[in-house]
Amino acid sequence: MKTVSFFGEGVTEALHLIVTGDPVVFTIALRSIYVSGIATLLASLWSIPVGVHLGLGGFRGVNFLRNLFSSLIGMPTVVLGLIMYLLLTPKGPLGPLNLIYTPLGISLAQSLLITPIIITFTASSIESVENDIRELAITLGASKFKSAITVLKEGINGVILSIVSGFNRAIAELGLALIIGGNIMVENSGLNTRVLTTAINMYTVRGEFNIAIALGIILLLIVLIINALTNTFRREKL
Amino acid sequence: MTFIELNNITKKFDFFKALKSISLEIEKDKLLGLIGHNGSGKTTLLRILATLSVPSQGEYLYKGEKIGNLYQLKDQTTLVFQKAKMFNRSVKKNISYGLRTKNLPKSKIEKGVEEGLELIKMQDQAEKNAKKISGGEKQRVALARAFATNPELLLLDEPTSNIDPGNAKIIEDAIKKISDEKDTTVILATHTLFQTKRLSDRTAHLYDGKIVEEGKTEKVFENPKNEKTKKFISGKLIT
């Protein structure tokens, strides 16, 4: 009974916050998008080429590597969080970079988290773009490299999907954002690390369920909108 | 010097011998018809000629040069696969693919596309998405696409099998045009005896991985020496 009224109030609160453009909520939401966006960008940079390479296959150890990355998807975030913490802590090897408790720190942690996702899904989609496409490109005169690009282009829908999956995973991640970010919020600061997930967690623990639900709804909306946008993009390609 | 020479080519897949010691000489600028039942090794032979596959044993000489590496002749040869695969682009973009990989100037590319479209009579469908056209149309596009790359050796793997007669005719006419007018050597693997009779200068019969008969098309058809070829031509060999 109580939960139903929570949702009702939560939805109302959410709409109210969005419509009035509540600055606190908006900066948190934008920060979530920015942090996870950078994470996805970085992860895609190095994951897509690896994924394409694995998808095309034909070399020793390809199955081992694919299985490896596939299982890394299930990496417990607490483990990754601990590793990243030890790396980024001021006394750690990457300490001098001052990345702990900064947005970039979270981005880096998230990018490592989603790398196996992007690699695995890209590899799968490349593989399913029948290898005939690769031979076709080659017999039409393309170099090995160009044929790989052609295969990538043909499988681009799957690749886009893998990137979006990576983003979704990153923005929905709580543990890493908390350990590496610290949920810091100071008005008008450029180094705040409070993102949607950590904010939701904080308000929930404090018993302020309405705001928590409102933020949760906003997080869902962001994910939905991004998925919708990429879907229209995909349809056009086809 | 013969254009292409195959000496005792054998191809094994695990323990299955797809080609058994094939020897063949191919003349330049002629059209060689390759006939045989399904599974006789036509596709395997074509792939080796296109260097999409490497022989397990034997020698492949191309213009006197020994060919042993995968994709070694990718620029000189083009293979049209049995089932046409289209890029997820327009018909035009598909045809121009081979030209674009060569980084030719725009004018040359456009000219090539124009010629290709004319060859297969699809000028009015140039902008259509190639994945959305019919199977027969796809095969036509595949042919134009291969033709546009202007290969020295054009290999066709049963281009009209499972294609409706209308599209098949267009494809055949196109092949004839290519063979007659351009200095392209063509090897055409086919089921359809009419096609071989009409288009090829010489014919080779592949049976169970071996070449059992080879010679001028008229001679092979009128007076086949091999028993199996006799049967195949008279339509008695089903498999």
Added chain:
Amino acid sequence: MKSKNERILITGIILLTIITIGAITTYQNNYRKTQNTITISTTTSLYDTGLLEEKIGPTFQEKTEIETRFIPKGTGDAIEDARQGASDLILVHAKEPERKFLEDGHGVNRKIIAYNFFTIVGPSDDPAGIEGMKPAEALEKIYFKADNENIIWASRDDKSGTNVKEIGLWESAGYSYEENVKDENWFRSTGTGMGKTLMVSDTLEAYTLADMGTYLSYTKENHIDLEVHVDEGKELTNVYAAIPINPKTHNKDFEKALKFTNWLTSENTQELIGNYGKEEFGRQLFHPAVKVLEEKDPENVYNWIVEYGFIEGTECPEKYRYLNFYDNR
């Protein structure tokens, strides 16, 4: 054997990655240099009261233009962070870990800022009749009556600060948490946070030990119907202290940390701390400690702070005092 194109691609990727990370890192470090910031490790239970984010941080920033970055974590994690050099100062309420922190040379010039009390809450009809009792006595009564009557005790059982306090409380009542209390059939272990434990207690109509901040928050939001029955007593005393990071062992902003600590103990800030919560929750959440320590009044409270907040008989042992910055207490 990589083709030229592949090599270009790989180089390009590595370059882009380095440039992106490098650019953002530089921006962040620049920001840190140009903007005055102080980083403070603190506990979530203190942070969640809102005092730091809503009053302390903004007021300090207004006065000094220094940005206070509070990093809230569990007590243990917060102190570990500070050991790792992540902060300039710690603001916690756990005497023993603080003592170790000082002993290991990480902090100096400890200053007690405020105090409040844990509270024993329970169903409004108070079946055990512990209203207004001293804490140890209240627990004794609960233990005694629970078997016969419908009395339930809920515990976080998660080794958190509150749980540790609870264990100490049972001890002073004469019972061992592990051996006497946990096995009882009127004992419920939630193994989870304060908020959830309160809600479970609410459902079960149980008694439990809670920190005032979380209790008030949940009551304000109407999640629970429990009432405060015992809210004062030495065993319930919770002492908050600020410890700047030792400049000899860490390269942190000692000057700002001192500034902050001095500001915390200034009259205005002490008043600010004391007033916090009255409007929102109807009662204050914290009691300023500086005056109590100076005037040793009220006597009983002073004694409680000494017992539960002093280390080796003083606010900050001599050996952990740094230069003349520290005034004797």
